[in-house]
Amino acid sequence: MILNLLRSRGPISRAEMAHLTGLSPAAVTFVVAELMEEALLVEREAVSGATGRRPVPVDINYEAHLAFGFKLNRYSINCVLTDLATTPLALLDAEVADTRPEGMIETIAATIPKLLAQADRQESEIMGIGVSIPGEIDPTTGMCIQSPRFGWKDLPFAELLAERVHVPVWIDDDVNAFAVAQKLFGVGRDHANFAALAIGAGIGCSLVIKGEIYHGSHSAAGKMGHITSVPNGRLCECGRKGCLMAHAAEPFMLDEWQNRTGSAISRDAFASSVEQRDDLALSILSDCGSRIGRHLADMVNLFDPEIIVVGGEAVQFGEALLAPIRKTMEAFAFFTRPELVADWVPSSWARGAAALATQRIFDFERSPSG
Ligand SMILES: [Zn+2]
DSSP states (O other), rough: HHHHHHHHHHHHHHHHHHHHHOHHHHHHHHHHHHHHTTTTTEEEOOOBTTTTOOOOEEOOOOGGOOOEEEOOOOOOEEEEEHHHHTTTTEEEEEOOOSSSHHHHHHHHHHHHHHHHHHHOGGGEEEEEEEEEESSSEEETTTTEEETTTTTEEEOHHHHHHHHHSSSSSSEEHHHHHHHHHHHHHHHHGGGGEEEEEEEEESSSEEETTEEEEOTTTTSOOOOGGGGBEEEEEETTTTTTTTBBBHSHHHHHHHHHHHHHHOOOOOOOHHHHHHHHOOOOHHHHHHHHHHHHHHHHHHHHHHHOOOOEEESSGGGGGTTHHHHHHHHHHHHHOOOOOOEEEOOTTHHHHHHHHHHHHHGGGGGGOOOOHH
């Protein structure tokens, strides 16, 4: 309770903690002492005012503990070393030559000493590793139930990695991990109910309900990208046809450019065309945005989130993509029209993965794999 209070309020005195939690001052003093012993809390400098000595503010000792975050992609792993506030201390992208589980695990294991050296930190400071994997992931068992992108099925990924690196490992779907980071230290800090939409190589929309990620009964909630948008349409990576992501995620945008011009385009070249306000690029984004907004409205009608935070590489395209999403969502939403806010930097995927580990500091009921 105290850790979560400090996470949302920032540093406060013991007396304020007692006031805000309803705990007795003696209980607060006792718990704070215990958490300071574990190096989870630290006293910050008191600011002295005109009336003399001010009470000493207590804060979470964000700097003293480290977490690794790994976001698995087909051709690379985004790797980060963060403190407890998921502030990046070291970043790197590791190339993936082998997408089999053993290959991914070896690539992760090899980056750990590199990241520690880059940040000049010690292995003993690591509290955990978070790995985000696109797919259906059960975070309580650490199982990857399926990941069509890597062709994985019923894989105890957390256990396998923990055995290799001897550090507790937590895993979740990549969009869920982004939502966890938003819940802890992003837009979601002030919202109990919100949706986290991600648009990049795929599309996903994780739901945070009453402050918890909603996984559904088979870890398959939030898979907005696999809603059928065009019956018998393009083949999706999941093996089905016409999924929203097959008709509106980044690979579709590039294919669409090729179909309409007859020549292929790289992602970077497409991004520059958007920046130069090229008509065709803008029209493709407008079509994709409208399609996404149409399905986002259905999500809003079902879940009534307070706010929708948008992440993923496609956020780089800015209002050219976001405005049509917003416009169509608002046109099709029945009653509420939640605000759509972009919050994205290139390290957000990896930081989200690290948040899978750091969130355990704020949630003592769950235990790690390994
Ligand atoms: Zn699909």
